[in-house]
Amino acid sequence: MSGPAYKVRTTWRNHLANQSIDPLRIYAPQSIDEVVAIVRAAEEAGVTTRAVGSGHSWSDVALTDGFLMRTDRLSRVPALEPDFLRPAWHGRRLVRAEAGIRLKELNAHLDANGLGLSQMGGYDHQTVAGVISTSTHGSGTTYGPLNDAAHSLDMVVSGGRVLRVERMDGPTDHAAFLAHHGERRTLIQDDDVFDAVAVGMGCMDIVCTALIEVKPRFHLREVREMHPWAKVKADLLDGAVLDDNEHYELVFSPYRRRHEYPCLVTTRNTVADPSHKMLDKRMRNWLVELGAKLPITPRLLNLALHLRPSLAPFLIETAMKALVKDEYDEVSFKVFNIGNANLVPAYSAEIGIPMDGRHIEAVERVFEVADRQRRVGDVYQSSPIALRFVKASPAYASMMYGSDTMMMELIQLRGNEGGYEMLAAYEEALYDRRRSGGVGTERPDSFV
Numbered sequence: 001m002s003g004p005a006y007k008v009r010t011t012w013r014n015h016l017a018n019q020s021i022d023p024l025r026i027y028a029p030q031s032i033d034e035v036v037a038i039v040r041a042a043e044e045a046g047v048t049t050r051a052v053g054s055g056h057s058w059s060d061v062a063l064t065d066g067f068l069m070r071t072d073r074l075s076r077v078p079a080l081e082p083d084f085l086r087p088a089w090h091g092r093r094l095v096r097a098e099a100g101i102r103l104k105e106l107n108a109h110l111d112a113n114g115l116g117l118s119q120m121g122g123y124d125h126q127t128v129a130g131v132i133s134t135s136t137h138g139s140g141t142t143y144g145p146l147n148d149a150a151h152s153l154d155m156v157v158s159g160g161r162v163l164r165v166e167r168m169d170g171p172t173d174h175a176a177f178l179a180h181h182g183e184r185r186t187l188i189q190d191d192d193v194f195d196a197v198a199v200g201m202g203c204m205d206i207v208c209t210a211l212i213e214v215k216p217r218f219h220l221r222e223v224r225e226m227h228p229w230a231k232v233k234a235d236l237l238d239g240a241v242l243d244d245n246e247h248y249e250l251v252f253s254p255y256r257r258r259h260e261y262p263c264l265v266t267t268r269n270t271v272a273d274p275s276h277k278m279l280d281k282r283m284r285n286w287l288v289e290l291g292a293k294l295p296i297t298p299r300l301l302n303l304a305l306h307l308r309p310s311l312a313p314f315l316i317e318t319a320m321k322a323l324v325k326d327e328y329d330e331v332s333f334k335v336f337n338i339g340n341a342n343l344v345p346a347y348s349a350e351i352g353i354p355m356d357g358r359h360i361e362a363v364e365r366v367f368e369v370a371d372r373q374r375r376v377g378d379v380y381q382s383s384p385i386a387l388r389f390v391k392a393s394p395a396y397a398s399m400m401y402g403s404d405t406m407m408m409e410l411i412q413l414r415g416n417e418g419g420y421e422m423l424a425a426y427e428e429a430l431y432d433r434r435r436s437g438g439v440g441t442e443r444p445d446s447f448v
């Protein structure tokens with residue numbers, strides 16, 4: 001069978017190597033036409049095909065035993081595909097990128113052109129299609145997840161058909177699209193279809209390009225402060241911290257220290273260009289950054305936790321305190337990125353909780369679970385737990401679908417004994433349908 005080159009008998013692993021698969025073939029297409037050929041070849045062979053980005057999902061969401069398509073060669077920005085903008089879209093800041101470009105390279109391109117993503121998560125090694133397909137998010141209720149910044153997707157679907165999918169009032173002019181592509185491609189402008197495919201987790205299509213709305217280049221100030229949970233809880237119930245800050249998030253320890261659960265609160269707000277400022281105000285704590293980068297650090301932490309698990313509450317609080325800083329000003333994409341903490345080998349589970357007041361209850365239930373695991377099995381959380389707050393998304397499969405959502409990220413160091421079981425215990429507690437009088441009783445799926 002002729003067509004795009006592929007490899008056989010090759011294992012694909014995600015970045016942490018906690019997920020792997022031996023697909024029948026591994027392809028690395030460079031164009032939409034090659035993607036079409038691969039999809040058709042898969043159908044002829046009677047197997048499925050799935051695209052992968054940079055493999056930064058810890059779950060099995062990117063695995064396939066059929067044909068696996070790497071997208072690292074489908075990574076041009078701007079993409080070669082023309083936009084044909086409707087007049088109403090002229091003047092908006094839009095960039096069409098190929099699916100496999102990583103945010104890191106996209107940010108470099110935007111920065112060089114005086115632009116920036118309005119929002120991103122805390123890391124930049126994921127691909128454009130990877131973050132869109134999984135509804136990757138940052139924090140701040142002004143912004144939805146990253147898929148909400150995408151207005152137009154070029155994709156290949158079954159039969160090798162090439163579609164451009166947008167909302168009804170999407171950017172592409174139908175007549176110009178038809179004049180250019182004729183019957184070879186189809187433009188679908190339909191809210192339901194767009195909301196169904198945008199967050200597809202690789203099950204709906206092979207995304208080849210995405211048209212993303214961006215902002216003029218801007219700078220952010222990050223402030224990090226320690227507060228007790230009692231204050232953070234009062235702030236969250238009041239809600240002003242979410243209205244007054246463009247970006248607000250926190251990490252907390254599920255263990256009481258001096259009668260309080262310690263929290264590290266991070267706010268990020270737009271500031272003027274800080275180029276004239278002292279270097280100290282334009283960088284995070286370099287010692288902490290260095291510590292997080294050294295491969296020995298997680299090993300030492302795991303060894304300490306193995307020999308003396310009860311050190312966990314102290315270690316978690318110390319790690320949070322080390323990040324306190326009253327002023328870190330930089331260009332937005334550097335401030336969004338949480339830095340070398342991303343390099344520490346760890347995995348997490350994320351649970352979305354609608355922000356209807358019960359999100360506070362969810363945090364307190366996590367305290368209970370952590371306490372039980374500690375008392376009964378001497379098992380400890382090995383990392384702070386993160387809370388981020390995201391505006392509702394219209395994408396049907398997004399965890400933020402339909403309501404503003406608190407995302408709770410339950411993080412564990414790789415190698416921490418009982419780590420996966422602890423994540424399962426949190427999950428079980430947050431989905432609990434049996435507890436009489438518990439939050440699960442009246443609305444069984446309200447933590448979903």
Ligand SMILES: Cc1cc2nc3c(=O)[nH]c(=O)nc-3n(C[C@H](O)[C@H](O)[C@H](O)COP(=O)(O)OP(=O)(O)OC[C@H]3O[C@@H](n4cnc5c(N)ncnc54)[C@H](O)[C@@H]3O)c2cc1C
Pocket residue numbers: 015050051052053054055056057058061062063071099100120121122123125126127128129130131133134135136137138200201202203205206207208342343
């Ligand atoms: C260190 C680290 C930090 C992270 N920080 C955050 C964060 O701050 N916020 C957050 O929300 N998440 C975060 N994540 C999670 C991460 O953003 C998501 O898992 C994201 O999907 C990873 O992108 P990827 O390019 O690696 O995609 P992959 O993991 O390779 O794939 C993810 C899914 O997208 C599908 N897919 C990929 N490309 C295509 C395509 N071209 N067409 C169709 N489907 C496709 C795959 O089939 C799969 O289902 C983080 C992960 C890590 C490892």
